[in-house]
Amino acid sequence: MKAPSEDTVSKAERHYDRANRLFEKGRFRDALREFNIAIQLDPHDPDFFNDRGLVWDKLGVSERAIEDFTNAIDLNPTASAYYFNRARVFTLIGEPERAADDLTEVLHLDPFDSEALLLRGGAFSDQQKWTEALDDYEQAIELAPDNPDLFYDRGLVWEAQQEFHKAIEDFTRAIDLDPEYVPAVMDRGNCWDELGELENALEDYNRALELSENDPLILFNRGLAYLNSGKLDEAIADFNESLEREPENRRAFSSRGDAWLRHGSYDKALADYNTAISMDPDEGDLFYRRGNVFDELGETEKALADYDKALQLDKTLAGAWHNRGNIRYEKGEFDKACDDYSQAIRLEPNMIIAYRNRGDTWRAMNRHDLALLDFNHALELDPDNHEAYNGRAG
Incomplete structure (x- = not known):
């Protein structure tokens, strides 16, 4: 392709500059028009394609954004920003492997880019490559120890692995760097809840709600904490307020249904579960x-x-296998009941009640040897289980 004349290049640059001013003002459609003219005049400048890609990204047209970033890379494969921008779009559209590949290229070009390490750590997390993610966050923290995002994202990795104490430590470091870091406060509350530390969880949820002006997700999470601790009225109140602010939250309906069920309000529980099922x-x-x-x-x-x-x-719902087994036992379908209890035990080998109930079923089938094994196993898991003692004695 013939190179454009100096006059044409000059015209292209004027349109390019105008496009960037429009972009900064948030006038993305007008910026797009100016970028198009600049590229028509000079299709050899990689910045033109890169910056138009940023416009497509703002407009939510990911395929066109990726196409423009790719064109920019083809014209200048040593510019790390082009790979970074394409990786960011890959992340947004749920393609973490391609994002990680681009970010690896960024880090080949600039090994000290902490933002690239942060984003690649997230891409590895999305693939559940926890070790690789932690390695990236560790390197990034060494480069930028004052960036709260790095501690927060590493905390999410620990939380995903149920390393709640380590997650709390990282969320706390993020909060120390930015006391108004709402996601870190909320997720630290989630970890306290997982550890059964209700007071600490509520303190964090309340602080997060103050900072976020009653964000519905935080209300929902506080409701879960109340539910887990048996404070049903408080849980229901939080789920109600969460649903007022976000009526499409299916999990809030199902969790409120759980609270109504434990409350003994079966009609209300059914109504919530029916709504949740209609949504999913x-x-x-x-x-x-x-x-x-x-x-x-x-x-x-x-x-x-x-x-x-x-x-x-x-088929991984151990509780459903177990409860269906109970119904089959009551119907006298002992073989089917045993099969269901066995599936529940396979999925949750420490489900004491499943061993006890399977033991009762074996005994109903006159398989006392197998019944004894199940009652003994239940007692190994819980030496003070009176029902298992009674089953073994009977």
């Missing part, structure tokens, strides 16, 4: 939860149908 009919856990309500109401066939549906959608 492919989530097996919702049918399992609704089945538990029918079970409490003595509506056995409806409960059985829901457990069947739950397991059709998700």
Whole structure:
């Protein structure tokens, strides 16, 4: 392709400068028009393509953004910013492997780019490559120890691995650097909740709510903390307020259903589970939860149908296997009940109640040797389990 004349290049640069001024003002469509003219006049300048890619990104047109960043890279493969920008779009559209590849190229060109390490750590996290993610965050922290994002993102990796104390330590360091870092405050609250430290969790949730003006996600998480600690009225109040602010939050409906179920308000629990199922009919856990309500109401066939549906959608639901086993036991279908209890135990080898109930089932089938094994196993897991003692004695 013939190179443009100096006059043409000059015209292109004027349109390019105008485009950047429009971009800074947030006038993205007008900026796009000016970038288009600049590229038509001079298709050899990689900055033109890169910056137009930024406009496409702002407009949410990811494919065109990636295409422009790729053109910029083809014209100048040594500019790390072009790879970084393309990686950022890959991250946004859920392609962490391609993002990580681009960020690796950035780090080949500039090994001390802490932002690239931060973003690649996130890409590795999205792939559950925890070791690689932690390595990147560690290097980035050495380069930029005052960046709270690095501690926060590393904390998320620890939290994902259920290393809650380490996560709390990193979230705390992020908060020390930025006392108004709402996500770090909220996630630290989540970790306290996982550890059963309700007072600490509530302190963090309350602080996060002050900073965020009652963000619905934080209200939801505080509701979960109340639910986990048995404070049902408080949990329901938080779920109510969360749903007022975010009525499409399916998890808030299902969690409020859990609270109503434990409260003994079965009609309200059913209403919430029905709403949640209408929003996500492919989530097996919702049918399992609704089945538990029918079970409490003595509506056995409806409960059985829901457990069947739950397991059709998700065969990893140990509770659904166990509770379906209970129904089959009551119906005298002992072989099927044993099969269900066995599936529950396979998924959760420490489910004491499943061993006890399978032991009762073996005994009902006159398989006393197998029943004794199950009662003994239950007692190994819980030496003070009176039901297991009674089962073994009977």
